[in-house]
Amino acid sequence: MTSTSLPDAPQLTEPLRRTPKVPAQHQAPPRARRKSARRRSQLWLVSTLVVVSLFTIAPLLAVIVLALSPEDAPTIPYAVPASLTLDNIIRIFNVGEFPLWLWNSFLYSSISVVVVLLTASMAAYALARKRFPGRNAVLWTIVATLMVPMQATLIPTFILVAGMGGVNTMWGLILPTLANAQAVFLIRQFIRDLPDELFDAARIDGAGEWRTFAGIVLPLIRPVLATLAIFVFLWHWNDLLWPLVVGQSDAARTLTVGLATLNTETVSTANIMAAALISFIPCLVIFVLLQRHIVASITSSGVKG
Incomplete structure (x- = not known):
């Protein structure tokens, strides 16, 4: 058999050259487009x-x-x-019972803040860390009261307060507003997320319920307490309906009710605006003093474990 030889492959004299890609005209890089x-x-x-x-x-x-x-x-x-x-601000203190209205609003708001936070934190601690029959029923009953508007319970509450002689008194103004279901629910959610190891260690050390509550729970829930302090203070400071119903005399009126009555008197608009400006200052001071705790509450609520 004769062997046939294949022709030699042609030798490439020059290496293959790839055609470079020419970038499109007037087209920015992707990073520059994203930045723009x-x-x-x-x-x-x-x-x-x-x-x-x-x-x-x-x-x-x-x-x-x-x-x-x-x-x-x-x-x-x-x-x-x-x-x-500043004449209007100075003059407004001589109009009506403005200093007394200001003092009543301060008492109404500050006492309510202290009592609401104390009672709500104790109730929240029991609902979050204690096990007893009907605990969930109590919790959901408290949450259900948030859906009942205040106007629906205004007349029955007034009848009860009037029957106890609380009309035109400071305790009659404060007492019905101390049960704050929203504060109980928010603090309970905060306490529930605390580590169980803290309570186990306190129990091993022999700490009782009051010592655990005062020494462990209250310092750890300080951010949410400060946040609720701002909200509760603003709610009571700006409250108009309930103080209007209970405070029927000048001596028992709060600042919001007093400002509403100034419109019916011969008081200039400048004086009324001066009174409104004075009523705004305590809210601003409370917010400035406690705003860092609001940030701490938001930050800590986003960190679990």
Whole structure:
């Protein structure tokens, strides 16, 4: 047999060259495009927040301008007047029983905050860490009361308070507002997430219930207590309906009811705005003092384990 030889493969004289990809004209890199899109979204977010903040702050700025304006200044402050004065703030303390209204509101709010936080934290501790028959039924009954509006229980509550002689008294004003179901539920959720090892260690050391509650639970739930202190103070400080029903005399009125009665008297708008500005200051002070605890509460509630 004759062997046939295959032709030799042609030798490549030059290496294969890949055609380089030419980037598209006027096309930014992906990282630059993402960075530009992020900047645009941040700009839109900041612009929206600025507009919303202006709409929110505008009424407060109007109150401040009217409170510091002379009595003959226009009612609607289109512009800041040429001269600002504190005469309206000084004069309002001589109108009616304004100092007494301010003191009643302070007592109503501060006493309610202390008692609500104390009773709610004790009830929450029992519902979160103690096992007893009917515990879940008690918890859901407390939660169900959140769905009942205050207006539905206003008349029965007034009849009970009036029967005990609580009309035009400070204890009649405070007592019906001390049962706060929302505070009990929020503190109970916070205590339930505390580590079981803390309570086991306290039990091994021989700590009783009161020592465990005061030495372990209260220091650990300080953030949620501070947050609720702000909310409860604002609820009572701005409350109008119940103080209006119970406080039927000038000596038993709170600041909100007193401000509502100033509209029916011959009091200038500047003086009324000065009283409203004074009523805003305690709320601002309480928030500034306790705002760091709100951040701590939000941070700790997001960390489990």
